[in-house]
Amino acid sequence: MKNIKVIFKKELKDMLRDRRTLIFMILFPLLFVPLIVAGLPKLVSSISEKNFNETLTLAVVGESYAPELINQYRETENLIVVTNVPVDSINQRISDETIDGAIVIYEGFQNKLQNMIPVQVDLYFRSSDDLDAKKRRFEKVLLDFSDTIKTNRYEVLNLDQQIFTPIEIRYNNIASQKERIGKSAGGWLPYLFILYCFMGAMYPALDLGAGEKERKTLETILVSPASRLEILLGKFGVITTFGLLSAIMGLIGLSIGINFMDVLPEEILTVLKNMLDFKTIGVILTLVIPVAIFFAAILLSISLYGRTYKEAQSLIAPLNIVVIFPAIIGTIPGIKFNALTAAIPIVNISLATKEVIAGTIKIPLLFEVYLSLLILAGLAIFLAVKMFNNENVIFRG
Amino acid sequence: MIELKNVTKYYKTTKQHKKEKNNRISGKYFKGVDDISFTCQPGRVFGLLGPNGAGKTTTLRMISTILKPTSGTISVLGFDTTRQASEVRNHLGFLTGNTGLYDRLTAEEMVKYYADLYGMDKASYRQRRDKLFHLLGMEEFANRRNGKLSDGMKQKVSIARTMIHDPQVIVFDEPTEGLDVMTSRSIINLIRLCRDEGKTVIFSTHRMGEVGQLCDDLAIIHNGRLFYNGTYKDFLSEMKTETLEDEFIRLTGEEA
Numbered sequence: 100m101k102n103i104k105v106i107f108k109k110e111l112k113d114m115l116r117d118r119r120t121l122i123f124m125i126l127f128p129l130l131f132v133p134l135i136v137a138g139l140p141k142l143v144s145s146i147s148e149k150n151f152n153e154t155l156t157l158a159v160v161g162e163s164y165a166p167e168l169i170n171q172y173r174e175t176e177n178l179i180v181v182t183n184v185p186v187d188s189i190n191q192r193i194s195d196e197t198i199d200g201a202i203v204i205y206e207g208f209q210n211k212l213q214n215m216i217p218v219q220v221d222l223y224f225r226s227s228d229d230l231d232a233k234k235r236r237f238e239k240v241l242l243d244f245s246d247t248i249k250t251n252r253y254e255v256l257n258l259d260q261q262i263f264t265p266i267e268i269r270y271n272n273i274a275s276q277k278e279r280i281g282k283s284a285g286g287w288l289p290y291l292f293i294l295y296c297f298m299g300a301m302y303p304a305l306d307l308g309a310g311e312k313e314r315k316t317l318e319t320i321l322v323s324p325a326s327r328l329e330i331l332l333g334k335f336g337v338i339t340t341f342g343l344l345s346a347i348m349g350l351i352g353l354s355i356g357i358n359f360m361d362v363l364p365e366e367i368l369t370v371l372k373n374m375l376d377f378k379t380i381g382v383i384l385t386l387v388i389p390v391a392i393f394f395a396a397i398l399l400s401i402s403l404y405g406r407t408y409k410e411a412q413s414l415i416a417p418l419n420i421v422v423i424f425p426a427i428i429g430t431i432p433g434i435k436f437n438a439l440t441a442a443i444p445i446v447n448i449s450l451a452t453k454e455v456i457a458g459t460i461k462i463p464l465l466f467e468v469y470l471s472l473l474i475l476a477g478l479a480i481f482l483a484v485k486m487f488n489n490e491n492v493i494f495r496g
Numbered sequence: 497m498i499e500l501k502n503v504t505k506y507y508k509t510t511k512q513h514k515k516e517k518n519n520r521i522s523g524k525y526f527k528g529v530d531d532i533s534f535t536c537q538p539g540r541v542f543g544l545l546g547p548n549g550a551g552k553t554t555t556l557r558m559i560s561t562i563l564k565p566t567s568g569t570i571s572v573l574g575f576d577t578t579r580q581a582s583e584v585r586n587h588l589g590f591l592t593g594n595t596g597l598y599d600r601l602t603a604e605e606m607v608k609y610y611a612d613l614y615g616m617d618k619a620s621y622r623q624r625r626d627k628l629f630h631l632l633g634m635e636e637f638a639n640r641r642n643g644k645l646s647d648g649m650k651q652k653v654s655i656a657r658t659m660i661h662d663p664q665v666i667v668f669d670e671p672t673e674g675l676d677v678m679t680s681r682s683i684i685n686l687i688r689l690c691r692d693e694g695k696t697v698i699f700s701t702h703r704m705g706e707v708g709q710l711c712d713d714l715a716i717i718h719n720g721r722l723f724y725n726g727t728y729k730d731f732l733s734e735m736k737t738e739t740l741e742d743e744f745i746r747l748t749g750e751e752a
Contacts, residue, residue, distance in 0.1 A: 101615070102613060105609070105612040105613055106613075109598075109601070109605075109609045112600075112601070112605075113598055113600050113601060116600040117600060314596035314597075314598070314599070315592075315594055315595060315596035316595070316596045316597065316598060318557075318562060318590070318592070318595070319590065319595055319610075319654075319657070321561075321562045322560045322561070322562060322585055322588065322590040323585060323610060323613040323614070324582055324585045324586050324613055324614055324615070325613050326582065490563055490564070491507075491508060494557075494563075
């Protein structure tokens with residue numbers, strides 16, 4: 100036990116002096132998470148603002164058939180109406196981005212309106228990745244125009260508008276806002292922790308396993324009175340600590356993002372603050388602990404197998420996907436938390452956290468999650484011990 | 497005292513071994529060391545002479561408990577290296593020419609780390625540390641990080657680390673390999689000092705010159721097998737050729 104402590108203290112000191120580890124473990128989550136929290140909504144709102152405020156050019160064909168309608172287009176803000184575009188060049192002009200859209204009105208427009216016959220107009224636009232902003236802006240004038248005509252018709256025909264609303268649905272979703280956000284966005288929170296936990300553990304694992312081989316310091320520590328198990332546990336303790344620290348840094352980053360960067364709408368902010376209460380965070384952290392142990396053991400095993408730092412790095416790289424994929428699965432809406440999914444490592448953390456945040460967690464299932472993660476962590480430690488005791492792994496030529 | 501009795505070490509064959517069509521391959525195994533026996537006495541320097549790949553490092557790693565022999569027994573100060581590995585390690589120092597250091601620790605921290613692992617109390621650490629740092633002239637860089645030290649300084653830190661617990665048995669695996677003349681000299685002096693203090697010293701080398709400089713006893717190892725084991729004096733008197741190199745080739749039956 101004393102030797103484990105000596106090794107733990109030394110490795111901790113050693114790693115805390117490693118700039119790369121510190122950047123990845125502390126600085127990265129501490130800066131990156133607030134940036135995501137603050138930056139993402141800002142980015143989204145600035146993109147949609149741009150889409151809805153930029154000046155659009157609309158080509159009109161057949162203006163003379165519907166002067167009133169076109170007038171309304173002319174009066175719309177940030178919209179330029181052009182008229183000298185032939186119908187057969189519309190597609191080309193939209194592709195060239197010399198116009199943003201076109202409306203084609205056909206002969207008999209007024210006549211059909213007067214006779215209450217549906218009248219067709221063609222609207223051309225190109226909408227792919229701009230939240231349909233152009234379509235919606237061009238369409239709005241048409242819909243408003245159509246609404247006015249509808250109201251007029253009710254009046255002319257002396258009809259009560261209510262007649263055309265036979266059923267009025269009143270929506271009563273009994274899920275609280277906390278529950279709705281918890282179930283939809285709550286999965287992302289552990290995803291963040293899982294990712295940081297992995298990243299935070301990765302560099303110390305590389306350094307304390309393959310790094311030690313490469314520096315040729317492994318032999319000397321093996322000749323010291325510390326047993327292999329003690330050496331392994333000392334290293335393993337440091338790697339687990341760094342994984343956990345990194346996850347905690349991510350959490351601090353998140354709370355900085357939420358509390359000090361004044362960019363989120365008030366209602367979301369309140370829910371987020373409610374979501375991140377002490378109890379929730381506590382439960383998430385207890386879920387992250389066995390994961391950190393699992394990551395530390397598996398990363399150290401791979402690192403010890405690698406002949407060099409570089410080799411270990413390339414062996415660990417595919418593991419990123421193994422970690423990220425199940426973490427993402429847990430964030431997909433519709434995947435239920437049940438006896439089966441609670442047994443799938445990593446996926447179960449995302450799912451359980453959603454339930455915890457939403458306040459709908461079932462205790463037996465939560466215990467199943469702990470059990471599944473602890474079994475996995477135990478297996479990974481067993482593997483690491485076996486690897487470290489294997490001469491062929493330690494002196495892999 | 498170190499005693500090896502019929503020690504054999506087999507490794508699993510690698511692709512490299514097969515490619516070389518090595519005659520040490522036996523089925524699935526490669527004979528790293530094949531049935532060797534010798535004894536190292538306290539107060540004497542035992543030299544293990546052999547070319548690269550002869551089995552020197554494997555032998556020394558087995559003595560140091562890092563590797564376990566496939567068959568045969570090794571005892572160090574009466575402790576069995578397999579069953580009483582921890583006791584062996586408590587009394588053993590191990591130094592190689594290419595031992596690395598923890599770059600982010602200072603020389604002092606590095607030595608203290610090993611002292612802690614050897615369970616030394618504060619007073620005996622202080623005393624031993626002062627003696628070694630003074631002897632090796634390490635005080636001026638004691639608080640500098642290992643990564644910033646010159647090769648010579650690094651080797652001194654390695655020596656201090658090896659000797660901090662005042663081991664009774666010291667294993668030097670090609671200790672001067674890759675070192676400059678001055679640093680090699682300090683290692684040679686250390687080996688002599690250890691002998692004078694009555695410690696058991698075993699060192700491996702492929703340099704014939706070092707054997708003459710240091711050895712009281714000698715073993716010649718080649719292709720995992722022992723070709724000579726006796727005192728250096730006897731070796732010289734029994735020589736049938738002019739030089740050490742020629743005698744080595746004659747004994748191992750190998751032409752360069």
